[in-house]
Amino acid sequence: MVLFLGPWSVGKSSMVNYLLGLQDTPYQLYTGAEPTTSEFTVIMHGEKIRTVEGIVMAADSSRSFSPLEKFGQNFLEKLVGIEMPHKLLERVTFVDTPGIIENRKQQERGYPFNDVCQWFIDRADLIFVVFDPTKLDVGLELEMLFRQLKGRESQIRIILNKADSLATQDLMRVYGALFWSLAPLINVTEPPRVYVSSFWPYDYAPDTSRELFKREEISLLEDLNQVIENRLENKIAFIRQHGIRVRIHALLVDRYVQTFKEKMSFFSDPELVFKEIVEDPDKFYIFKSILAKTNVSKFDLPNRDAYRDFFGINPVSSFKQLSAQCSYIGGCLLEKIERAITQELPTLLGSINSGKNPTLSSCEATGCGEKPKNRYRRN
The missing domain is CATH 3.40.50.300 (P-loop containing nucleotide triphosphate hydrolases)
Structure with missing residues (x-):
């Protein structure tokens, strides 16, 4: 398009x-x-x-x-x-x-x-x-x-x-x-x-x-x-880029949920506990822990303030940890997206490139020849 x-x-x-x-x-x-x-x-x-x-x-x-x-x-x-x-x-x-x-x-x-x-x-x-x-x-x-x-x-x-x-x-x-x-x-x-x-x-x-x-x-x-x-290659690359963003988002939400559960006690006020976490994520190493444990680039991390708004709409209590999203038959959701990003999509991209027929040069494709001529222009 x-x-x-x-x-x-x-x-x-x-x-x-x-x-x-x-x-x-x-x-x-x-x-x-x-x-x-x-x-x-x-x-x-x-x-x-x-x-x-x-x-x-x-x-x-x-x-x-x-x-x-x-x-x-x-x-x-x-x-x-x-x-x-x-x-x-x-x-x-x-x-x-x-x-x-x-x-x-x-x-x-x-x-x-x-x-x-x-x-x-x-x-x-x-x-x-x-x-x-x-x-x-x-x-x-x-x-x-x-x-x-x-x-x-x-x-x-x-x-x-x-x-x-x-x-x-x-x-x-x-x-x-x-x-x-x-x-x-x-x-x-x-x-x-x-x-x-x-x-x-x-x-x-x-x-x-x-x-x-x-x-x-x-x-x-x-x-x-x-x-x-290059349309197909661009589509696959765009899907992979989106997959990387989804993975980072999932890891960050999981880290917020995990930190919230660790800080909660029987006498704690859930709203105050989570407000402290979301107001100062660096105090709880939310973003640094993602960089330390995964191959996420620090330049791909989203804005910290975005998660204050995100959790304002989506309560932290409505999320399960990623470890709870695994099953014996279906496997883990994070592993699936990791496999798609690192193996499946690059393999698909490689197969399209290797299976490509040799294309004409741009001039031959557009019919311009040695002397550039516009096929629609009137003489």
């Missing part, structure tokens, strides 16, 4: 039309200078070209969109699917989203826009955040969006679209201004890749950096191809 996000009228729908070669066909996504996309549009593979209503997509259990029903009927009316027999869509699904309008509140949309975006973000393999060089203002809606993208930085690609609408010198200034605007929102050592071009099937404006734009487009197609090729 490739997700397109960004402010209104920055060229998200035009970019989808361009990648699929839909421009000037009856099936192109509607585009314009004003905010035109008001729906979440899912473009997917099908035997014939047809439109699928959101209520049908949510009701069809064979599709992966049935969980979207939880966002209400108002949202399902703003969800539409388009099926078409396209070679690229056999390997990827595109999701075009309504543009962010800074002065519009969530309740004005009639459905929880940010929650819906989060649902798609959690399932996307690649996220294109598209900007127009003539309007780079960053407001509250965009700040909220980048907060939702936290932890997904490796999947984000920034697109500075409509780049041929500016002279080269102005474009350089805009490029710097974009990084300056986004720096507080993307707090990572290595910023996301930025592609600078005009992603639509018309020739570039004269007296602009045509060769640069062409190379940027080819790089983006190579990037997209690489993500598709």
